Amino acid sequence: MAEQASERGRGAQWQHLDLRRINWSWLGTVPFFLFACAFLVLPSASLVIGSFQDNAGNFTLQNITDLGQPSIVNAYLLSVQVSGVTALLGTLVGGLLAWAMVLGRLPRFVRAFLIPFSGVASNFAGVPLAFAFIATLGRVGFVTVLLKNLGFDLYDKGFNLYSFWGLSATYLYFQIPLVVLILTPAFEALRPQWREAAESLGASGGYYWRSVALPILTPALLSTVVLLFGNAFGAYATAYALTGGSLNIVPIMIGAQIQGDILHNPNLGYALAFGMMVIMTLVLALYSWLQRRSARWLQ
C-alpha cells in the first residue's frame, strides 16, 4: 500500500502499475487481523502505552521505576516463587508418573485411566479446585482432621492452606496432570533399542539413564518446566478463590487495582500488567526455543 502511494507521486511510473497483477488474496484474512487488532493488540498496546505515561498523558519512565517499590517487588517475587516451585515439583512428580506409566510395565488399565483423568484434572481449576482443597487441607478439612486425630496438627506445624505452600499444593493439582500429558509421548519416544545397545555395551540401568535417556529428555523436560511456569504465573481464578486476595501475587494485585486503584496511580497499574506481559513473552520465547531443540530427537 505504501508503495502504491509513493508510486502515485511519480506520475510517470504509475501507469506501469497493473492492479490486476497485485496479489489481492490477503484480503481474505482481513477480518481475522481486524479482530486481532481490536481485541488483542489494542488492549495490550494501550496497557503498554499507559505504563509510559503520567496522569496528564506525558511520556515518563516513572511508572517503570516505581515497580521497584517493596510491595510490588514482593508480589513479583511471590508470583515467581509459586510458579517456579510448582513448575519444578510438577515436572518432577508428573515426570515420575509418566515414567511409571510408560516404562513401569504396568497393566493397561492404569494408562487407560490416567490419561483421560489427567486431561480432566489439568482443566479442573478455579473456584471448584480451590474449594476441593479447602475441604481437604483447610482448617477443618478432611486430611487436616484425619491427621489431627492421629496426633499430627498440620496448622500447629506451620502449614496454612491460604499461604505460599497451600497455594502451591493447589496449583500442583492442575500442573502435574499437564506434565503427564506432555511427557508421556516423550517417554514413549525413547526407543528400547537405545537401552539394549547401552546394555550390550555393558552399561548399567543407572548409567543408561544418566548418559543416554536424560540427555535426550532434557530439552523436553526444560520446556515442560517453562510451560508450567507460564501456566502458574498467569493463573488468577484459583488464587482468588482460595485466598480471596489475601496472598499478594501479581494477578491478585492487578485484580485489586482494577476494582479500586489500590496503588493510587492508574498508570502504575498498567506498568504492573506490562511487567507480566514482559515475563510471559520471555517464557514463550524460551519455550519455543526449547521446543525446537527437543523436536530434533523426539519425533
Added chain:
Amino acid sequence: MKKRSSLVAWLFIIVGTSYFLLPLIATFLFSLRAKKDTLGFTAYQRVFADSSFYETFLFSALMALLTIIASLLLLVPTVYWAYLRHPRLHRLIELVSLMPFVIPPIVLVFGLIKSYSRPPVILVQSRGLLIAGYMVLTLPYMYRAIDAGLRATNVKTLTEAAQSLGAGWPRIIWQVIVPNVRGALVNGAFLTFATVLGELTLAQYLAWPAFGPYLARISQNKAYEPAALTIISFALTWVIFGIVLLVNSKDQQQTQFGGTH
C-alpha cells in the same frame, strides 16, 4: 530387575493417584454432611432448587456457544484461505494465535476495560465484548485444532476438485472442507465450552451474572453447597472430555488439552 521396577512404578502411581483422589473424596464426603449427623444429598437438593444456579449456568452455556460459533466463523475461513492462497500469512496468523499466551486473562480484561470504557468506543456493557474476550482466551486452542485438522487434509486438491465441479466458495467451505475437519472442530469447540463455562476473571470484571462468579459467591457465603457444586463441576468436566475422547477415538485425532486457571 523387571519385578523391582514394576513395584516402584506401582508406588508412584498409587501415591500420585491418592493425591488426586483425596481432594475429590474429601469434597464429596463434605457435601453429604449438610444435615447434622446424617449423610445425604441435601446440599445437592439445595443447589438444584436455587434459581440462580440455572440462570448463571444457562448464561455461561449461551456465552460458550456464541463464542464457539463466532470463533469458527472467523477462524475456519481465515486458516483455510491462508493454506490455500497465502502460505506466507500463515506464519503471521500462527504468531497472532499464540499471543493470548502472553496475555493472561487478568491482563486481557484490564486492557479491554481500559480500551473500551471511554469514548470513542464504549463496549464494556456489551455482551459482545465478553464474547470477544472469550474468543481471544480460547484462540490458541481453537487455532491449533483447526490448523491440525486442515494440515491433515489436502486442502488444495479438495478445493480444485470442488471448483472443477462448479461449487462456489460458501459451498466449498461448508460442504467440502468442514466435513473433513469435523473431528478437529468438535475438539476445539468442546475445549472452548469447558473453558468458558466456569470462567471467572473476565465475567467478574466485566460484571456479568455468569457461572464462575456464581460459584465464587456461593463458596464465600455457604458451607456445603460449594462442595456439592465442586462435585457437579468435576462431573461436568468429565462429561465434556468424555465426548472429546469419544469423538477423537473415532477420528484418530490427537487430543489436546489446556485451559485457563
